[in-house]
Amino acid sequence: MEFSFLDSFINAAKLSFKLILVITLLMIFYEFFENSKLYIKLQSFLERPLGKVGFTPNSSITMVVGLVLGIAYGAGILVRNAMSGKMSSKEVLLSSLFLSVCHAVFEDTLLFVAIGGNGVIILGTRIFLAVAVALIITRYIKL
Structure with a gap:
């Protein structure tokens, strides 16, 4: 099977979308986590x-x-x-x-x-x- 430039571009776009989705979800999770009691407990445990x-x-x-x-x-x-x-x-x-x-x-x-x-x-x-x-x-x- 031969890959073309268009196939490579589509695969790169799919990967980029997945990375953006994962990073965005992690940052949203971090925002909620930062304001939680678990965050404070983890900070004191690691202090x-x-x-x-x-x-x-x-x-x-x-x-x-x-x-x-x-x-x-x-x-x-x-x-x-x-x-x-x-x-x-x-x-x-x-x-x-x-x-x-x-x-x-x-x-x-x-x-x-x-x-x-x-x-x-x-x-x-x-x-x-x-x-x-x-x-x-x-x-x-x-x-």
């Missing part, structure tokens, strides 16, 4: 472990979104929180660096496990490196 690395409760949700859903979704929440003034420049930098090292931990780890990788080593190394980078930035670079 202690992430606070030791240098993150505040406002940046903790960005971390969760980025870790679970990936860097694109995490960046969307990060940009939104930064523009609304909920995160300082230091938090934006820490979150960006952390997510660049350790994002989409479930998806990426499962992909590497599917081709024969050791999931525990992959996941452990990524989390260790992300925490190490955040600690180094927090302790040795003044912002």
